[in-house]
Amino acid sequence: MKTHKLALIPGDGIGVDVTDAAMQVIRAAARRFGFQLDCRTLPWSCQYYLETGAMMPDDGIETLRDFDAIYLGAVGWPETVPDAVSLHGLLLPIRKAFNQYANIRPHRLLPGIEGPLRSGGFDILCIRENTEGEYSGAGGRVHQGKDDEVAVETSIFTRAGVERILRFGFEQAQARRGHLTSVTKSNAQKYSMVFWDEMTRQLAPEYPDVTVSHMHIDAMAAKMVMAPESLDVVVASNLFGDILTDLGAAIQGGLGYAASANICPDGSGPSMFEPVHGSAPDIARQGIANPVAAIWSGAMMLEHLDEGQAAAAILSAIETTTGRGIGARAGSHSTAEITQAVITALEEQA
Numbered sequence: 213m214k215t216h217k218l219a220l221i222p223g224d225g226i227g228v229d230v231t232d233a234a235m236q237v238i239r240a241a242a243r244r245f246g247f248q249l250d251c252r253t254l255p256w257s258c259q260y261y262l263e264t265g266a267m268m269p270d271d272g273i274e275t276l277r278d279f280d281a282i283y284l285g286a287v288g289w290p291e292t293v294p295d296a297v298s299l300h301g302l303l304l305p306i307r308k309a310f311n312q313y314a315n316i317r318p319h320r321l322l323p324g325i326e327g328p329l330r331s332g333g334f335d336i337l338c339i340r341e342n343t344e345g346e347y348s349g350a351g352g353r354v355h356q357g358k359d360d361e362v363a364v365e366t367s368i369f370t371r372a373g374v375e376r377i378l379r380f381g382f383e384q385a386q387a388r389r390g391h392l393t394s395v396t397k398s399n400a401q402k403y404s405m406v407f408w409d410e411m412t413r414q415l416a417p418e419y420p421d422v423t424v425s426h427m428h429i430d431a432m433a434a435k436m437v438m439a440p441e442s443l444d445v446v447v448a449s450n451l452f453g454d455i456l457t458d459l460g461a462a463i464q465g466g467l468g469y470a471a472s473a474n475i476c477p478d479g480s481g482p483s484m485f486e487p488v489h490g491s492a493p494d495i496a497r498q499g500i501a502n503p504v505a506a507i508w509s510g511a512m513m514l515e516h517l518d519e520g521q522a523a524a525a526i527l528s529a530i531e532t533t534t535g536r537g538i539g540a541r542a543g544s545h546s547t548a549e550i551t552q553a554v555i556t557a558l559e560e561q562a
């Protein structure tokens with residue numbers, strides 16, 4: 213029987229609640245589809261930071277290298293640890309260390325969910341560049357706290373980094389409806405974003421079966437609200453992708469439905485799976501967090517681990533659950549009720 217070695221980082225706040233929910237469903241799928249899980253839970257979080265002075269141990273990355281996949285709940289507890297510390301201490305170093313340069317975020321309405329838009333017929337796959345760009349972490353501050361203080365933060369776009377994410381986007385478009393929208397702001401950002409546009413044009417002839425559109429981020433934000441059904445695969449830089457996918461989450465009913473995968477496409481390191489949402493301290497440990505995004509992210513993890521049947525079954529069980537009105541409206545059901553409903557739907561399929 214195949215065994216998948218998983219590192220679980222529940223993290224902070226509702227990250228703990230939804231990781232537990234996702235793992236209950238994944239374990240149910242493992243029983244049904246005949247694979248084993250060898251899980252290790254790592255307590256890396258803001259609480260860990262308060263106890264040790266770091267979000268993860270010095271050998272954290274080396275520890276993670278041994279796993280087939282990483283599952284992450286959420287990071288952040290701004291009351292005690294600044295967000296920039298927690299993010300740069302855990303999530304971002306993992307993405308960078310394992311070359312998880314493709315962050316995949318699907319946006320579509322699940323059955324039974326009423327999004328805020330009149331039209332529900334959209335199915336968008338956002339591909340966010342995940343290791344460089346505006347999140348490169350290159351910069352500094354001088355004369356801190358003084359009148360002449362200066363803060364500089366440089367976005368870094370490398371040819372290798374831009375080419376590989378664009379190729380990933382083209383390939384995803386080939387596997388779907390054959391349309392790629394590349395999002396930049398090349399009228400204002402005349403170096404990095406013009407370079408991104410040029411790279412897109414340079415690569416396009418290699419993918420003759422893909423039609424390409426170029427859009428500026430502001431126009432794209434409007435399009436995702438006004439005509440989301442016209443979009444297929446969308447590729448964008450790190451920050452632009454982050455912002456667009458919160459908009460994507462909003463049109464699919466909320467952050468509780470937005471799943472994501474941080475993929476290391478060449479397999480040189482483990483990939484990491486996480487719901488798009490953060491730790492939501494205001495509702496942590498109340499048993500009311502929506503676990504759908506976390507469970508869907510778990511299905512994406514199983515797909516990545518070559519358990520396609522189990523992944524499809526979980527997604528179908530999620531659809532049955534929301535179709536039955538369970539977890540389809542904010543606050544209508546508890547985390548435990550939604551999780552149990554997904555497991556029940558999974559068992560009914562058998």
Ligand code: GGG
Nearest residue numbers: 285286287486487488489490
């Ligand atoms: N579920 C992971 C999480 O906690 N995300 C919160 C967040 O702020 N992420 C930053 C990012 O993805 O750029």
